[in-house]
Structure formats: C-alpha cells, structure tokens
Amino acid sequence: MKTILLAASPLSQPFFQHAFLAGTAIAAACGLVGYFLVLRAQVFTGDALSHVAFTGAMAALAFGVDLRLGLFAATIGMALLFGTLGRRARPDDVVIGSVFSWILGLGAFFITLYTTSRSTTNGTAGISVLFGSIFGISADSAVVAALVAAGVALLVVLIARPLLFATLDEAVAAARGVPVRLLGFGFLALAGISAAEATQAVGSLLLLGLLAAPAGAAIRLTDHPYRALALSAGLAVLEMWAGLFASYAVPKMPPSFAIMAVATAVYAATFLIRRPAHVPRARSAVPTKE
Secondary structure, three states, X not given: OHHHHHHHOHHHOHHHHHHHHHHHHHHHHHHHHHHHHHHOOOHHHHHHHHHHHHHHHHHHHHOOOOHHHHHHHHHHHHHHHHHHHOEOOEOOHHHHHHHHHHHHXXXXXXXXXXXXXXXXXXXXXXXXXXXXXXHHOOHHHHHHHHHHHHHHHHHHHHHHHHHHHHHHOHHHHHHOOOOHHHHHHHHHHHHHHHHHHHHHHXXXXXXXXXXXXXXXXXXXXXXXXXXXXXXXXXXXHHHHHHHHHHHHHOOOOOHHHHHHHHHHHHHHHHHXXXXXXXXXXXXXXXXXXX
C-alpha cells in the first residue's frame, strides 16, 4: 500500500517535476515584475504583451522556427517599442491602444497562415500558446525556463531600489542622478521576458493574471514596498504550487485554470481585510544625502 501511495505522489512523476521546476521560477519572476507593473500603473502594458506573445508565437510557427524565439523576440521588442514611444520609457496608454487591434489582426493572420500551411506539424501548438501547456514541458525546456526566470528575478532584485525610487518620484529620482529612462527600458525588457515565460506556463490569454493578481494582493496587504515586493513573489509561487497540485488531483482541470483560480481567490480574499490606505514614500526607497 505504501508503495502505491508513493507512486501516486505528484512529485514522483517526471512531468510534474518539470512543471514544478519551471513553474516555481516563472511565478517568482512574474511576481517581482508584476509588482512594479502595478505600482507603475503599467498593467495595460502587460495586457498588450499577452496579445504580442500570441502573435509572436504564431509568427514563429508560421515561418517554421522555434516557438520560443517568436515569443521572446515579439514580447521584448514590442515592450521596448512601447517605451520608445512613451515618455521617459513609460508606455503611453494611447500608443498601446493604437497598436492593440493591429497586433490582434496580425495574430489572426499568422494563425491562419500556420493552420493552412504547417498545421500537420503540430496541430495543438496554437491551443498551447493560448492556454499554456506546463504539464507538457520537457526536461530541457524546464531547465531553460527556470534559468531564464531566475535571471529575470535576480535582475529585478538588483534594480529594485533605484526602480522603486524612479517609480514613486520620477522627477526627484532624475534630479538625484538615477538613470530613469534606462531603468524604464530595462524594466520593460524584463517585463517582455516574463510575459514570454508566463505564456509557456499559463498561456497568453491568462498571463496577465499571473503578473497582476499576486502583485495586486500584495499591495493590498502591506504598504511597505520591499515587503510587498517579496510578498508578491511569494504569493505567485504559492499560487502556482496550489494550481499544479489541484490540477494533478483533478485531471480534468487544466493547470492554467487552476493556477488563475487560486490567484483570483487570493486577490478577492484581500478585500475582506480592512486597513488604512497609505502610499509608500520615495524617501523609503533611497537614502537621504546629508
């Protein structure tokens, strides 16, 4: 009996191990990046990147190249373009809205091209891009995804202090010598990478939830910026784990749905907690010169 139970354990299954490894790192990176997306009022950028991820993936498939190449090239390139067209590398909602329909139309064109010319190669690829396929990720892909996501998380931590200062008080940060524009572009590049990574886990349709929900919950739970940053990453990881285990326990439940269901439930639960509103100050993010 004990042997049967051990064999049934999800962590004993290779496909679950791969999903757990990649999902943990991806969730941590999305939690960190998502915190700044929410704090900088750039959630619309994350929404746009979800459509860009789909279009980039479909373009790669249509032209017969690796899907991940299209994902990363499209999301990073478009994120930087948004920053270039915005002020101080901050995407402008009008700019994003103007290209939104064009991106969707381009995605429809590429998926039509793919399904009519290359669908026999991988007929489920389009569905995987839309809804994710984390349980189908290979061992090599899981390692690569984990390393890339860990790199994103590390870079966010390294730039967190000046980025927080530039986010809370851009004018003062620029006057104090903080490279506001360069930080903006760097952060947008990290957001693009995170979007591409999250697409592999939860799909392009749901990646915004992984970027925004944990961060939104963290900001509602604490006013301290660094605690909120850590809490956002922690919540994202716990929600990823809960979703993976729930999907394993209920095979008919897609993992992307389970992950987003948990993330939404956690965010909704924060509305039951009442606390006085407070906006973090820039002086807590950078030392004062005497």
